[in-house]
Amino acid sequence: MNRLLMTVSRFCLLPLFVAGCVADPVLLSAACDPDRPTTPIHDIQGSGPVSPLNGSTVQIEGIVVGDFQHGRRGAIGTHGELGGFAVQEEAADADGDPATSEGIFVMDGMAPRVDVSVGDRVCVTGPVKEVAGETRIVATERGSGVAVTGS
DSSP: OOEEEOOBOOOOSSOOOOOOOOOOOOOOOSSOOTTSOOOOHHHHHOSSSSOTTTTOEEEEEEEEEEEEOBOGGGOBOTTOOSSEEEEEOOGGGOOOOTTSOSEEEEEOOSSOSSOOOTTOEEEEEEEEEEETTEEEEETTSTTOEEEEEEO
């Protein structure tokens, strides 16, 4: 069953420092927008210290590998409360370049509209931002959204 999600940010395997942000993003349907290209996570991360797509709105598809959401009704994510979740590119879509990352953190705030779980396949749309030295997709801004497309 498809569930809608709100989130976006950047994932890094270093300690995560989440800047708080709350807005009213638009929900996506339970699938990616076929009129918008899907950007590989490694292209968002790039090989340098700042994303080459910083400030751009992107659409990604991937698998939730870390649940750091503050879920509804006070439920806490399986890995703590950081206001988002980590998404990893599927192995078939990885570029194999050790200088780029296949993961990104998606910020969806402290009151996400959709609760994700590790193993969910998601589609995320939102702006790429550098927050505390990490690249993230921020799903709390207008025009952003997350859809769970499978599990």
